[in-house]
Amino acid sequence: MDLAVFTFDVLLPALMKGLIVTLQLIACSAPFGFALGILVATGRQYGGRLISWLCKTFVFLIKGTPLLLLLFILYFGLPGVGITFTAFTASVVGFILCNGAYNAEYIRGALISIKDGQMIAARSLGMSRWQAIRHVILPQALRRAIPGLSNEFIYLIKYSSLAYMITVIELSGAGKLVATEYFLYTESFAAVGIVYLVLVTITTVAVNILEKRLAVPGMARGTTAAQL
Amino acid sequence: MEVLSILIDWFPYVLTGVGATIGLVLSALALGFAFGLPMALGQVYGSRPMRSIIGVYVWFFRGLPILILLFLFWFGIFPAIGLGSLSAFVVGAIVLGLRGAAYQSQIFRGAIQSVNEGQMIAARSLGMSRLTAIRSVILPQAIRIALPGWSNEYPNILTDSAVCYAIGVAELLTITSRIVTQTHVTMPIYLATAGIFIILNYGGLRVLHGLEKRVAIPGFGSGAV
Amino acid sequence: MNDNDCVLRVEEIHKSFGDKEVLRGVSFDVRRGETKVFIGPSGTGKSTLLRCINQLTLPDQGRVWLDGEEVTNSGARINHFRQKIGMVFQNFFLFDHLTAVKNVELALLKVRGMSKAEAREKALTELRQVGMEDWADHYPAEISGGQAQRVSIARALAMDPDVILFDEPTSALDPELTREVLEVMKRLAREGMTMLVVTHEMGFACSVANEILFMENGVVAERGTPDMLMHDPQFTRTKDFIGRFETYRQGD
Numbered sequence: 126m127d128l129a130v131f132t133f134d135v136l137l138p139a140l141m142k143g144l145i146v147t148l149q150l151i152a153c154s155a156p157f158g159f160a161l162g163i164l165v166a167t168g169r170q171y172g173g174r175l176i177s178w179l180c181k182t183f184v185f186l187i188k189g190t191p192l193l194l195l196l197f198i199l200y201f202g203l204p205g206v207g208i209t210f211t212a213f214t215a216s217v218v219g220f221i222l223c224n225g226a227y228n229a230e231y232i233r234g235a236l237i238s239i240k241d242g243q244m245i246a247a248r249s250l251g252m253s254r255w256q257a258i259r260h261v262i263l264p265q266a267l268r269r270a271i272p273g274l275s276n277e278f279i280y281l282i283k284y285s286s287l288a289y290m291i292t293v294i295e296l297s298g299a300g301k302l303v304a305t306e307y308f309l310y311t312e313s314f315a316a317v318g319i320v321y322l323v324l325v326t327i328t329t330v331a332v333n334i335l336e337k338r339l340a341v342p343g344m345a346r347g348t349t350a351a352q353l
Numbered sequence: 354m355e356v357l358s359i360l361i362d363w364f365p366y367v368l369t370g371v372g373a374t375i376g377l378v379l380s381a382l383a384l385g386f387a388f389g390l391p392m393a394l395g396q397v398y399g400s401r402p403m404r405s406i407i408g409v410y411v412w413f414f415r416g417l418p419i420l421i422l423l424f425l426f427w428f429g430i431f432p433a434i435g436l437g438s439l440s441a442f443v444v445g446a447i448v449l450g451l452r453g454a455a456y457q458s459q460i461f462r463g464a465i466q467s468v469n470e471g472q473m474i475a476a477r478s479l480g481m482s483r484l485t486a487i488r489s490v491i492l493p494q495a496i497r498i499a500l501p502g503w504s505n506e507y508p509n510i511l512t513d514s515a516v517c518y519a520i521g522v523a524e525l526l527t528i529t530s531r532i533v534t535q536t537h538v539t540m541p542i543y544l545a546t547a548g549i550f551i552i553l554n555y556g557g558l559r560v561l562h563g564l565e566k567r568v569a570i571p572g573f574g575s576g577a578v
Numbered sequence: 579m580n581d582n583d584c585v586l587r588v589e590e591i592h593k594s595f596g597d598k599e600v601l602r603g604v605s606f607d608v609r610r611g612e613t614k615v616f617i618g619p620s621g622t623g624k625s626t627l628l629r630c631i632n633q634l635t636l637p638d639q640g641r642v643w644l645d646g647e648e649v650t651n652s653g654a655r656i657n658h659f660r661q662k663i664g665m666v667f668q669n670f671f672l673f674d675h676l677t678a679v680k681n682v683e684l685a686l687l688k689v690r691g692m693s694k695a696e697a698r699e700k701a702l703t704e705l706r707q708v709g710m711e712d713w714a715d716h717y718p719a720e721i722s723g724g725q726a727q728r729v730s731i732a733r734a735l736a737m738d739p740d741v742i743l744f745d746e747p748t749s750a751l752d753p754e755l756t757r758e759v760l761e762v763m764k765r766l767a768r769e770g771m772t773m774l775v776v777t778h779e780m781g782f783a784c785s786v787a788n789e790i791l792f793m794e795n796g797v798v799a800e801r802g803t804p805d806m807l808m809h810d811p812q813f814t815r816t817k818d819f820i821g822r823f824e825t826y827r828q829g830d
Contacts, residue, residue, distance in 0.1 A: 188508060189551035191515035196525055199541045205539040246671035246730075249632060250737060254655075260688055265675045286418035290519060295418055304428060311429030314421055322416040341675045341816035343719015344741035 128312070136303055142322060143299025150213070150285045150295060154220035155278060160229025161221060163263070163334055164273070169229070170236050171258060187226035191288050193220045200291040216288035222282050231273030232348070235266035268339055275332035284323050296320060355538065360545060363532050370528030371549065376558070377446055377524060379516040382503075384450025385510075389457030394487065395474050396458065397465050407458065414455035419513045422448050427520040444522075445517040453510060460502035464495040500565045511550065525549065583609045585772050586741050591640035593629050599611055600626050602796035608741065613767040615690070615783040616776045618793035624776040625668075627793075628743045630665045631774070632656075646738060649770065661689060664734030664742035668749050670726045672718040672733075672748065679705060679714035682733045690737070698810040704732040704803070708762050718784065724755030735766075745774040780820055 187195070199227035210218065239262050247257035267274075289298035292329045300317035329350035360367070388397050392410070395403050414422070418469050431437055439447075476486035515526040529546040532538050586608040595603040600623035608614055616624045631642055633649065633656050644650040649659045673681050682701035682756035686692045705711040708728040718726055727747055734742055744763065748756040753763070760782050767773055767786040777783065784789050786805040790802040792815060800816045807820075808815050 154422065168390075186547075186551065189549055189554040190547045191512040191526065193512075193518060194547055194550065196531075197526075198547070201533070202540040202543045223516070230771055240543070242667065242669055242671035243673060246636060246673070247669075247685075248665065249634060249660055249665040250733070251657045251659075251664075251689045252685060253657050260684060261673050261675075263671075268675065276443060283418035284415075286420040287516065289420070290587075297418065297424070300421075301424060304424075307435075311433055312423065312427040314429050318417050318421050318425060321418060322413070325416040326412075329509045341716045341719075343674060 129310070131307065131309060131317060132316070135222070135307065136168065136313060138212035138300045139303045140316060140320060142297060143294060143296040146213075146288075146293065146295040146299075147282075147285050148219065150216055150288055150293070151281060153217045154202065154224060154285075155281060158277075159223025159274070161225025162232050163267075165225060165229035166232035166236060166256060167263070169233055171254065179230045182262050184226045184229055185223055188230075189326065190224050192219060192283060192284055195223065210212060212288070212292045215291060216293050218284075219279060223284070224277060227280070228270075228274055229275045231270045231277065232266060234273070236262060238269060239265050271336050271339070275328070275336075278332075279325055279328055282328065283321065286321075355541075359536055359538060359542070366532070367528055367549075370523060370525035371387050373442060373522060373554070374511075375522040376442070376554065377449055377522070378507075378510050378515060380446035380508045381449035381453040381513070382507075384447070385453025385457040385506075388450070388454035389482070390461055392454060392458035393465055398483070398487070411458060412456045414452045415459075417453065418487070419448075419516050420519055422452060423517065423520050441517070441520050441522040445514070445520060445522045449510065449513055449517075451482035452513070453506070456506055456509075457503075460499050460506065461495060463520070464499035464502070465491060465496060466542045497565075497568055500568070504558055504561050504565075507561060508554055511557070515550070527574055529575050585610050586611075586631070586643060586774075587643040588627075588631060589641045589643075591627060591636065591637045591642075593626055593630060593637050600796055601630070604640075604796075604798055606791065606798065606801075608772060611770045612788045613771075613773045613775065613786050614726075615787040615790050616774070616793055617783060617790060617816075618781070620801075621756045623796050624793055625745050628665070628745050628776060629772065631743060632660050632665060634665075657668075657689070661685075661737050664737060664762055665745045666727070666731055666734050666737035666742065666747050668746040670718075670723070670730045670750075672730055672799055674718050675719055678710060678721070678729045678732075681718070682736050683730060685733070691805065695714045696777045700736055703733075704736045705729065707735065708732045709758075715748055722755060723751045725756075726759045727751065729760045731759075731762055731766075741772040741774065744773060744777070746776050746778070748777065748779060756813075790816070792819065 141148045165180045165183060168176045169184075172180065189209075196215060199210060203210065209309075241336075242263070243261050244257055247261045248254070252260070263283060285295060286297040287297050289301065294302070296317060300313045300333050304313035307313075392407050396407050399456070402488075405539070424446065426448050427441065430437055431444060472494065473486055474488050476490045481489070514524055516529070518526045519522055521527065525546065529542060533542050536542070584607050588607070589605050591601050591604045592599070600621075604615070604623075604627055604664055613798045616627070618624060621663055626635055630637040630640070631649070633642075633652075637656065640650070640739055644662060647659075649656070649663075652659060669735065672678075673684065676684065679698070679701045686697040686700055702711055702714060708731050710725060710728050710732060713721055718729075718753075721729070727806045731742075731747075747763070748759050751759065756779070761775070762778060763775070764782065764786050775782075775787075786809075787804055789801060790804055790807055792813075793799065794815060797799060800809065800812060800813050807816055
């Protein structure tokens with residue numbers, strides 16, 4: 126088959142379909158992963174003994190388990206104890222847990238970096254602990270965590286590909302199906318790769334713009350180890 | 354308990370999986386170091402074209418999901434260039450290594466750049482050539498600064514090794530899946546596997562921390578950036 | 579006990595950190611409009627004392643009353659009391675992510691529940707009081723230390739407190755910036771604000787204090803009006819301390 130025909134009549138349409146699923150996976154996971162990260166980080170930092178320990182253990186378990194295994198557990202394992210997710214749901218749940226755990230670490234690092242004085246001043250004005258966290262500590266911490274959080278978001282874009290391993294036909298899956306049907310492996314996967322590279326690059330640029338928009342004069346940027 | 358008896362029966366098999374996983378991880382770290390360090394040096398001290406090429410390499414290998422890299426090389430590139438007979442393990446090790454090199458080059462680059470400028474100035478003023486200065490003054494410091502970065506890399510490499518399941522490498526996750534299919538016991542096996550990965554993860558990190566401590570220089574901060 | 583004039587009553591405050599007893603029974607009353615200044619060698623617990631008053635540090639023993647209501651052991655009501663006890667810190671502790679006016683507004687909006695318009699108006703009024711209304715839209719990183727401290731005073735004032743605690747407000751500032759802050763504080767004192775000030779600024783103490791309390795070894799060793807301090811032969815330790823201070827300052 127002529128390469129051009131292949132590309133435009135077969136490959137691209139298939140990849141676009143897959144891309145939509147990938148975007149759906151990301152759109153469903155990212156907001157909740159972000160929220161989960163905030164909850165777990167503040168829970169660990171400011172919660173009582175029990176909550177703090179739970180948050181710490183949650184992160185420990187999720188970070189220590191490969192995401193693919195987590196997806197297997199959610200999709201293949203849970204039915205054994207009576208919980209059945211669709212493949213898409215299992216993927217989203219897995220991504221939320223993974224994204225949330227890593228976000229929590231970045232946010233926690235940022236929370237720790239906020240000087241004590243901020244909390245002291247807020248409380249001295251009569252704010253309750255949670256008011257202080259919400260209006261003074263978090264706004265600063267989240268800004269500092271942007272490099273780390275955006276790094277994690279980019280990882281999310283990439284590991285969304287693992288949904289294929291539990292039968293979700295997203296971008297990677299679409300590429301593989303076309304590749305194996307037409308025996309045009311390098312071409313198909315190269316095309317898939319290009320789409321991911323474009324997604325990642327656009328995100329990187331968008332994050333830089335976001336960071337500049339949100340910057341406050343004098344607030345130091347957060348840890349840049351993530352940018353390495 | 355049924356699970357326990359299964360685990361005991363299949364233990365040798367599981368062990369081969371663990372071995373393969375460790376093999377993949379070590380390859381990734383070793384290849385990553387072997388290629389990553391020169392790339393970092395190239396990016397810091399090299400010419401413009403060299404920096405661009407390395408930049409593209411890094412962008413490519415960091416921007417693509419590991420799954421796609423594995424598919425691309427296993428199904429496409431290696432067969433196309435006549436290396437189709439490589440085992441899945443070797444392909445997996447190479448791909449993880451190439452990707453590791455991309456990440457590690459950035460860690461080393463940051464570390465090299467954060468070594469005080471004055472170090473190079475002092476070295477040159479003593480008459481050392483650039484190469485000698487890099488080898489004897491900059492690198493020893495840079496590597497110690499970079500070690501904590503390895504601690505960040507390691508869990509990622511471990512997770513990526515599990516993705517090698519997709520091309521049939523007989524690492525731990527693959528082994529586990531086969532056991533599950535054969536015994537029809539799912540959750541307990543998966544959870545036990547998670548436990549093994551957790552042990553590998555934190556055990557490996559312990560080893561890395563120990564390494565950091567052993568090569569640490571008193572008073573020399575390891576805060577990278 | 580409920581002297582109508584008595585805004586703040588502090589009784590037998592004890593506080594230890596580990597096995598170091600920093601406050602060994604400090605008691606005093608503050609009447610409305612009074613300015614009390616605490617002086618003494620570093621590490622004698624003066625800052626700790628202030629923080630025990632608004633419970634930012636919990637005293638081991640002792641009680642505090644504000645306008646007749648007990649502040650110590652008040653549980654969640656402490657937030658209510660903290661609105662009425664203002665505090666100004668040595669390192670200002672301005673909210674770094676907010677402009678000056680928003681720093682002053684925040685507690686008005688979130689704690690006192692004012693509307694945005696009301697809060698903005700009050701914030702600007704207070705900034706005007708301390709001479710910082712032209713800098714309302716600047717961030718803490720963009721203003722000098724003295725300006726930041728003045729904003730922090732405005733922030734405390736905006737809550738309409740019954741008393742303001744100043745914890746070494748000028749110790750982190752160099753001499754020129756110190757003056758502008760002391761000027762604001764002197765004006766506040768003259769206008770009748772009830773103030774407790776921990777400071778090393780003797781000139782300030784002598785010009786506006788109604789009473790100077792010299793703290794040593796965790797207790798109030800000597801206390802009296804600035805006049806008494808200057809002329810009464812009793813106040814040996816205080817004079818000693820001030821003298822050492824003066825010599826040092828003359829020396830450099």
